[in-house]
Amino acid sequence: xxxxxxxxxxLLLLLVFFGCKPYEKTLAPQQLSGPKDLRSLNPYLFxxxxxxxxxxxxxxxxxxxxxxxxxxxxxLLFFKxxxxxxxxxxxxxxxxxGLTFFDxxxxxxxxxxxxxxxxxxxxxxxxxxxxxxxxxxIELVLLRNLGEFKLFQKDGLEYYQTPLEKGFAYFVIGKxxxxxxxxxxxxxxxxxSIYQFGKQPENSMPDSISIIHTKAHFTINAKRxxxxxx
Amino acid sequence: xxxxxxxxxxxxxxxxxxxxxxxxxxxxxxxxxxxKLSTATASLKSLQAxxxxxxxxxxxxxxxxxxxxxSYQKDDKVRIEYKTPFQYLMVMNGGTILVRDEQxxxxxxxxxxxxxxxxxxxxxxxxxxxxxxxxxxKVSAYSSSSRDLLLLRPVSADLQRIYSSIEVYxxxxxxDVVMLVLKEPNGDYTEMVYSGTRHxxxxxxxxxxxx
Numbered sequence: 001x002x003x004x005x006x007x008x009x010x011l012l013l014l015l016v017f018f019g020c021k022p023y024e025k026t027l028a029p030q031q032l033s034g035p036k037d038l039r040s041l042n043p044y045l046f047x048x049x050x051x052x053x054x055x056x057x058x059x060x061x062x063x064x065x066x067x068x069x070x071x072x073x074x075x076l077l078f079f080k081x082x083x084x085x086x087x088x089x090x091x092x093x094x095x096x097x098g099l100t101f102f103d104x105x106x107x108x109x110x111x112x113x114x115x116x117x118x119x120x121x122x123x124x125x126x127x128x129x130x131x132x133x134x135x136x137x138i139e140l141v142l143l144r145n146l147g148e149f150k151l152f153q154k155d156g157l158e159y160y161q162t163p164l165e166k167g168f169a170y171f172v173i174g175k176x177x178x179x180x181x182x183x184x185x186x187x188x189x190x191x192x193s194i195y196q197f198g199k200q201p202e203n204s205m206p207d208s209i210s211i212i213h214t215k216a217h218f219t220i221n222a223k224r225x226x227x228x229x230x
Numbered sequence: 231x232x233x234x235x236x237x238x239x240x241x242x243x244x245x246x247x248x249x250x251x252x253x254x255x256x257x258x259x260x261x262x263x264x265x266k267l268s269t270a271t272a273s274l275k276s277l278q279a280x281x282x283x284x285x286x287x288x289x290x291x292x293x294x295x296x297x298x299x300x301s302y303q304k305d306d307k308v309r310i311e312y313k314t315p316f317q318y319l320m321v322m323n324g325g326t327i328l329v330r331d332e333q334x335x336x337x338x339x340x341x342x343x344x345x346x347x348x349x350x351x352x353x354x355x356x357x358x359x360x361x362x363x364x365x366x367x368k369v370s371a372y373s374s375s376s377r378d379l380l381l382l383r384p385v386s387a388d389l390q391r392i393y394s395s396i397e398v399y400x401x402x403x404x405x406d407v408v409m410l411v412l413k414e415p416n417g418d419y420t421e422m423v424y425s426g427t428r429h430x431x432x433x434x435x436x437x438x439x440x441x
Contacts, residue, residue, distance in 0.1 A: 055292060057294065057315075059315075059316045059332070061331065061332075061333050061334075063333075063334075071334070072334045072336055074318070074331040074332075074333070074334075076316070078287070078290075078292075078294060081294060082290070085415060090289070090290055092283060092287060092290065094294070094418075096296070096312055096316065096318040096320075096331075097283075097310075097320075097412075097420065098283060098285035098294075098412060098418075098419075098420025099412070099414065099420070100287075100393065100414055100416060100418050103287075103416065103418075119289060119416065120414075120415075120416035120418075122391075122392070123391050145426050186413070222390050225315045225316060226315055227294050227295050227296065227315050228282075228295040228297045228314045228315050229284070229293065229294075229295025
């Protein structure tokens with residue numbers, strides 16, 4: 001009995017030790033080889049390519065909060081590749097009754113970087129932290145406004161690290177078959193993960209998106225739908 | 231001086247024309263119109279209609295279409311049920327709103343939310359003919375050959391940030407609401423077009439349950 005208790009406490013200590021290990025320390029750095037053009041690296045193979053004027057609509061649910069202060073919000077998330085405006089995408093979230101919560105836009109500039117515009121946002125949501133979080137989540141799904149990548153490896157998976165304003169994002173990619181497993185957002189440890197399902201082909205918008213913010217205690221689930229007018 | 235007066239007149243005239251919806255003339259005798267609206271809605275006990283909602287995204291030159299069923303029961307019960315392309319239910323009954331989507335039901339006490347109270351009241355007021363008594367909006371009435379139009383402009387700054395105006399289109403013959411247009415300050419607007427309106431049906435009370 002004493003022995004098993006000893007084992008359990010040792011195991012707990014090990015768990016605590018490894019649990020506290022910074023995310024990056026668990027990964028083995030690799031040399032990026034192959035093409036010099038960063039945009040042909042593995043993560044960019046998963047960048048959604050929408051045709052001119054193409055739109056994608058999602059049914060979206062937000063859940064969050066601590067203990068008794070919980071909230072649930074639903075609506076429609078709308079992605080559109082703008083017509084004849086170069087590489088420009090707009091993302092709008094509206095509630096079921098049509099009220100626009102936010103309308104964001106990204107446009108690729110001549111130097112290859114992206115400009116970001118808040119076209120409109122409800123006064124209650126118009127807070128720097130809210131905009132920053134939404135912007136970052138959407139940019140990771142759309143692979144926009146990202147910096148350079150470093151490659152790491154773990155358990156047969158490739159981890160492509162790119163810096164964020166705070167911390168890093170890791171695109172976790174399976175090699176065979178080639179598959180975007182998830183995107184981890186990491187500070188000292190993992191603070192959020194983005195899962196995308198049904199990316200067929202791999203450079204399309206996914207059938208569903210799940211964003212789990214473990215630190216900020218909220219999740220976003222979006223499922224692709226076709227509107228009643230289509 | 232005369233030129234200045236002429237310029238001012240032209241400016242005021244052009245602003246006046248802009249404020250007036252196209253194809254509509256201001257109703258001169260508003261009191262008479264209110265009376266007509268009250269008389270038409272006095273006999274209305276319940277109503278059910280199909281609706282098509284189109285959200286127009288101004289800057290994107292695109293739209294999102296959804297469809298559903300609208301129900302009203304006198305005095306203050308409204309049920310808006312979206313059926314496609316998503317399931318979403320909103321029931322307004324007195325001071326409580328029930329919201330149900332594919333995942334969750336939420337009850338909201340409108341007494342705690344001035345905004346929800348205002349939006350809730352528009353729906354009920356449209357059906358009960360009490361639009362003119364809503365203190366949250368400045369109401370103007372217009373008329374065309376086939377329809378009457380109530381133009382609601384929010385009074386409070388909070389509501390103005392959400393809606394620039396709300397247009398309620400009424401059938402001239404029976405004073406049924408045929409279309410609701412909710413306009414946002416960013417230029418987006420949402421149209422709700424009602425069709426197949428059925429009056430005074432025996433609607434089951436359970437449709438309006440918020441518990």
